[in-house]
Amino acid sequence: MSVTNQQIAAIFQQMADILSILDGDHFRILSFQKSARIIEELVDDLASIGPDEKMLAGIQGIGKGTAQRIAEFLRTGQIKDHQDLLAQIPPGLPALLGISGMGPKTVALLWREAGVDSIDTLKSKLESDGLTGIKGLGPKKIENLKQSLTFAASSETKRRRLGDALMLANWFLTELRKMPGVKDANYAGSLRRGKETIGDIDLLVAADDKHAQAISDAFVKLDLVETILAQGKTKSSVRVAPTAGGMQVDLRVLEPESYGAALLYFTGSKEHNVRLRELAIKQGMKLNEYALTRDDKPVASKTETDIYRALGLDYIPPELREDHGEIALATEGKLPELVRVEDIAAELHCHTDASDGSLTILEMAMLAIERGFHTIAITDHSKSQTVANGLSEERLEQHILAVREVAKQLKGRINLLVGSEVDILADGKLDYSNSLLKELDIVVASPHHALNQDPAKATKRLLKAIENPYVSIIGHPTGRIINRRPGLSPDMKQLFHAAAQRGVALEINANHYRLDLRDTHARAAIEAGVKLAIDTDAHGVSDFDQLIYGVLTARRAGATKADVVNCMSADALKKWIASTRK
């Protein structure tokens, strides 16, 4: 039996859910939730660590109790405390917590007073008016529950991809900035932290108090708004039309004086905020969304930098605010200088109309020149990718000549490399022979099919590709598509070790459907000494704009310029590519 971290995390989350319905100790519930989060974000496979309680308890945030329970699960396949909790409630009850407006107290109330034990019984009770007359449950609450259920059934509850959320947020910001009295406007939340998926969009506006009501009123009347979920003077919540993605968008209006404190607060993460507030308390201060104060007198509030400084910290970029050790680094002045979009000077993975792209070789090169890049590598698909019009050996030979010809025309305005995104076949062999790969300037090797093979096979497959003497970059190493398919789950530690040894770079594919490597894997890769490549995998004109998503992911991983091969000078890049080909 192979156990995934996700499965174990789900058990701790469920223990937290059941405890909350049973009105258990609040901090114990928080602790289970925290354990679930830590386990889910862990790069190491718990199953491969094994039931070693000392090792497990060494993980930050995992204590003795949780370590014991994980070990118990690894040994026996279940956890007694979990089974005991399950026995105390109907199995369909925890799912009710997923409905907006249903917290643990309401779930417990409906269960005890009306026999609601699942989403289905809740549905039928609502339809037959079986919930009227329950104390604490008025007609408005019942109406809201009906609406929440309709929404939950419409499958619009999934977290949205980063790119979709960013576009929507920018639309709202443009509208808000036009409104009278708006001095500043930003998005906050997980979007500002650059997470790969976004639950809902948090918007902040700086405006004097006298304008707040008018701004909130105008916000809920904007074109894309379909439903108003809440509306106050300084805080409003809406849902946009399904055609615009159906996301929830929250707006907070704040005095300019409090804007930095609010930005800090609403950017989160929650865990980062808790740490900051603890730090404030230790120093005799208090932090909330309005200000950092001492004895109720403001110490700092206008900018985030002011507040961090007053706490004795360097400014922490939003992408690092996940309580992954960034506060300790900021205390010591050791935060990494994160890579920026403007540091990227080369595109090493893109497609032309020779395979499944829409632009010619020349058009692609011109786009890269416009961006100020010194190098672009043309990497069309290999022959197995028949659906993507992958190049046969003969066509690749011609393609090489065609790229060289365009390079001549460009007269050194950019280094135009000819390469291939060669398929890593299911057994780890590449889709072209080594003698053909040798003719290319650069080889990106990527998995495209057999993406649900078992982890051991996937590990072998990718290790074999890394060992190929002509491969410089492993493209989208897992092949996952966000919200659609999980992709391969190889032993990442082994891949990182091999890639670091051989000097091969692993890609962060910047396409917001992929973001592969994901943030946590990229972080572990850097720690293992692996170089990253941030590439857009461009197929058309607008795809270069996806670079930001790849850079955000790299920043979440703590990547600096030195970690990313696309940031090298033209000469250094040339040397690096040569060093990977032996």
Place this chain on the structure above:
DNA sequence: GCCGTTTTCGGCCCGACTGTTTTCAGTCG
């Protein structure tokens, strides 16, 4: 349940909005 540069015990972040209440609990972020 977790944790320790005041602590191995006693803390553990904070506020807005809603709905159902006569002063506050629940939910959410």
